[in-house]
Amino acid sequence: MSMSEKAYLDLCEKVLAEGTKKDDRTNTGTLSIFGHQMRFNLAEGFPLLTTKKVPFRLIVSELLWFIKGDTNIRYLLRHNNNIWNEWAFKKWVESEDYNGPDMTDFGHRSTKDPTFKKDYDKQMAIFKKNILEDDDFAEKFGDLGSVYGSQWRAWKTTQGETIDQLKEVIDSIKHNPYSRRHIVSAWNPEDIPTMALPPCHTMFQFYVADGKLSCQLYQRSGDIFLGVPFNIASYALLTYLIAKECGLEPGEFIHTFGDAHIYTNHLEQVQTQLEREPKALPTLSIKDGVSVFDVEIEDIDLKNYDPHPSIKAPVAV
Structure with a gap:
């Protein structure tokens, strides 16, 4: 078994065995632990889980959305990526502009009531x-506020200026590789009220040693079944991209958590995943000569990915 995938499966088992039952913002309920760390040696292969199929292209388009500094879901929808829809949809159905059927608590109701699910699917369509066809509508309801892309590429200062944290950290890695200040933060307390969802992955730090680039992420809150597999692959991909930009090899991805939790409506899915035998990890290649700031989805190639089938589960909004 790959030690990379084992680190994730061990976390699942730990939370099932030791997790505390807690209420949460979504009113779903969780099993939760506080403080945990996983390490992924990127030399072993690209850490995309094999015990269930994880949609890599969605991970790529979301990460490129962050890197571009974009905060509007229109870019994601143009790439058939629906993973941020619910937060923008919530803003619309709670606005005075919305005049359709009641969508209160749509996240729970759409999983339990088939009749409501039809109404929900129609309104979401x-x-x-x-969002795709109406510029004014997209501007009003597609933007998620000062989420990751904004903080990474245009952090607002008290002087009314912006800081491109991602560009600055890459420049720092290139010119001062052994600095201990290769940090990008997404947690800006002043902007939290304007965000559709406050950053779950709050800050990350790079480390250079022996010609390799490593990255450590601090994640304040991790949805272990649905979100964390995306987060692992996304930050591993970011490490690959920045390592290539800086003429380094990928080293390790270290994933550190605050509240790591399994939602109570994901328990059966986690058990199903734990019954599966992990397979060999895939490999990743990135087109030569492409800057991290200009990279497109087709420049990134995942090879030899042969996972078990996907496992469906509802998103807690």
């Missing part, structure tokens, strides 16, 4: 169409 209308919402997506409007």
